[in-house]
Amino acid sequence: MANQKNAKKQKNQSKGKSSNNQLALPKMEEKFSEWFNEVIFQADIIDYRYNLKGCGVWLGYGFKVRKNTFQVIRDLLDSTPVPHDEMLFPMLIPEPQFMKEAETVKGFEEEVYWVKDGGTTPLDVKLALRPTSETAMYPMAAKWIRSHQDLPLKTYQVANMFRYEGKNTRPLIRVREITTFKEAHTYHKNAETCEEQIREAMESYSRFFDTLGVPYIKTQRPKWDTFPGANYTIAYDCIFPQKHRALQIGTVHNLGTTFAKTFDIKYEDKEGNQQYVHQTCYGISERAIAALIASHGDDKGLKLPPMIAPIQAVIVPILFKNKEEAVLKASEEFFQKVRKAGLRVHFDKRDMSSGKKYFHWELRGVPIRIEIGPRDIEKGNVCLVRRDTREKIFIAQTEAITKINELLDLIQQEMWDSAKKLHASWITRTNDLDEALDFIESNQGIAEVPFCGSEECAAEIEQRVDGLKFLGIPDEYLPALHKEVKEESDIYCIHCSKPVKQYWRIGRPY
């Protein structure tokens, strides 16, 4: 779908991707879906005109956004008290090994691409393109773990995954090649240390999304929607501006000993007894970048948080006749000064009107534009323009580095605050089911309602609104995450009227 649209649009373009595109974006609020597809293409993030549905090319600028984004989670995982080892596992999984998961838990075999030929020869054993890596990893973990001294073992990889999506594909959200999937897998001695790992993982993930300025809610999925084989699944959802649906952007699973039993992952404890390991796994994909884009953009294009932006500030010289040379010289000097201060700065020297340059860099979400004109030079000033608020700030060149650094911090914080505020307005808490269903049906967001937890009650309510799902239990009620768990009083299940102690989240998932 996206490919067709982009392909169609391309016909109207006289220039290629690396030339200067000056097409206006669709209005973000009115046509979010079109805006989203277009901004990804026009801002040089991904080009989906590749000749295979659900597969796109990360362009130069987009690749840097991707790199900076995943560097944040890498840094977090590399620096936990017991660090996670980044590894890389093979992409192909032989069928018998792949099907081992299906024996005990649900398998992925229906969603998998199968390699059947090597050259012109049919293979003896067909090979799955990994849709996720449990079956590639756990047989190796069984070889690596022998003694309690080998635990905890914490590993992760960032790699491409494949899902044969029958449904409509969507840029960064529902794709056939997930180019960037970070999956962590950890192994522990017992249930207690395993649960500690869940808390550590949640802390890393929260810090990751905080850095991206992406608002989220943490929800334990209902039993019937838990990752197959897991004791429980906690998900990060971001309410997506399009129809205010819940987009799952991260999951954390407590796997208990299910997979250890399937793949025979045991260790010898201090007393010499063989014990099964306890496991967790947690994943984040390029959907994090979809959420980043959706949480901050406007009709002019992207807004990137300074910690992620490939270019934090762009210098645009304001050229007047006969004063070009002085302005270019002053701009170059200022550029070198900012660069040496360790900021990611770009000096746009192109022979092009300032207006076109503004358009170009606003589209790409550069947090600060620095304008330098003849008058600024006379006064010893530069002019800073914020991408997020469009505010103009004149500062003395002598104070520039300090001011720019302060402004980047401020933008980072305010972008996040304003995204969180908006996000919060898309969640309602009510004891009235009709009100909740109306909120959801009219695409206002998700609702929190008193609920008993029964699958039967849930099923009956889900029938009342098309696409409605029980997302699960808000994190404040989860004993895994809080020493003192919150309990509500005087509330009653919206379906069976039993007294209950928790609100549940319901809404339409993306």
Place this chain on the structure above:
Amino acid sequence: MANQKNAKKQKNQSKGKSSNNQLALPKMEEKFSEWFNEVIFQADIIDYRYNLKGCGVWLGYGFKVRKNTFQVIRDLLDSTPVPHDEMLFPMLIPEPQFMKEAETVKGFEEEVYWVKDGGTTPLDVKLALRPTSETAMYPMAAKWIRSHQDLPLKTYQVANMFRYEGKNTRPLIRVREITTFKEAHTYHKNAETCEEQIREAMESYSRFFDTLGVPYIKTQRPKWDTFPGANYTIAYDCIFPQKHRALQIGTVHNLGTTFAKTFDIKYEDKEGNQQYVHQTCYGISERAIAALIASHGDDKGLKLPPMIAPIQAVIVPILFKNKEEAVLKASEEFFQKVRKAGLRVHFDKRDMSSGKKYFHWELRGVPIRIEIGPRDIEKGNVCLVRRDTREKIFIAQTEAITKINELLDLIQQEMWDSAKKLHASWITRTNDLDEALDFIESNQGIAEVPFCGSEECAAEIEQRVDGLKFLGIPDEYLPALHKEVKEESDIYCIHCSKPVKQYWRIGRPY
């Protein structure tokens, strides 16, 4: 083969990979091949016990070696005067698009893995796992390039590639999943700027291998062994210690307009005429890491050049009874000091004998071991031990940072010098064919002989020694690389006795 061997060995091991292995390595000189396979496994580089031939798992330590190695080439390509844009292309290539290359040049279809099923449904169009990315990239370049202003366009990606290797697989050298292939593709206005790019690429590659301390020769391949479709191919070969065969570790191709014509990549020049672009491409794979390992190791394990080593210095406290606490405290303080100086340092606090620790870190090739014992503390000293020469150096703690930095530079330089010296001894230049063939047949290395360049002459000589190949023309004779090309005089083709102006390289490729 490697998988079987490693699997067999594993049976003799009582402990897993993450425990402390204390198996002796095979002697490097006597049994290079076994040494190579073992050191990769024991030093935590790659575990090939994965259940699919030619596919292995990059372990935590190996992953860091891989990351540091490819960061060097990324930095070089990112910082050329016109920078290369890192991108990422889809891994799957639809058959009709893939076969387009085969129409004009030789295709890879015999070596390719084909995806035929999505879930349980046969696909309408079968999909190739990329063996290299021309056919994925060039149709996109045709969309991006419209005008002369779009040129030069320089792109690269680092990604996994697949080759259905029928032959015996070898760790890092002949694998079915090439986990790490860096391929650069550039687009230019004319033949002249295209040739300039070849020089830039060669400069980047030479600096890359220099940083790895990997010795190499640059050779233009014979016409009959040029990359299909290219005007010419220049290869980097490293003579591998095993039987002194030539291992191709990098290639640079001048593609001219062949692919531009196949994929219709045109631009509008200043006069408004449509012109085909001129192209280059150049690739480096994880074979660079094979060469790095082979060029420097010894019977005790790896030797890593300081610029690549994940750990540049390891601190081992020497613990005597009743003095443990003072030594651990002094070691911790020293560790913090070295760490703050920006060096990659590790403090080995494990409860284990110093001897075992030495063995562990020597195996993993850490350039400097820092020993701190009670006597060192008394004297205000630390003891540095070089991994490459095993030399011990006592220095005052106050001068330590300066000295360690100097020593790392020295080790980097001397490792490279000594590898180059050894490598040079494996090349002989002679006007006597029998001498050359004897040198090659007795596995002493490669030979340089006067040669006329005719394919017929080459074919007849190649028959005389099993596996012998004409590697091509040494770089000093290449007009593409040198303004003043060297010409020999008074030499005659070793086969047809015509007077010739160049030596050629012959040997057995790996």
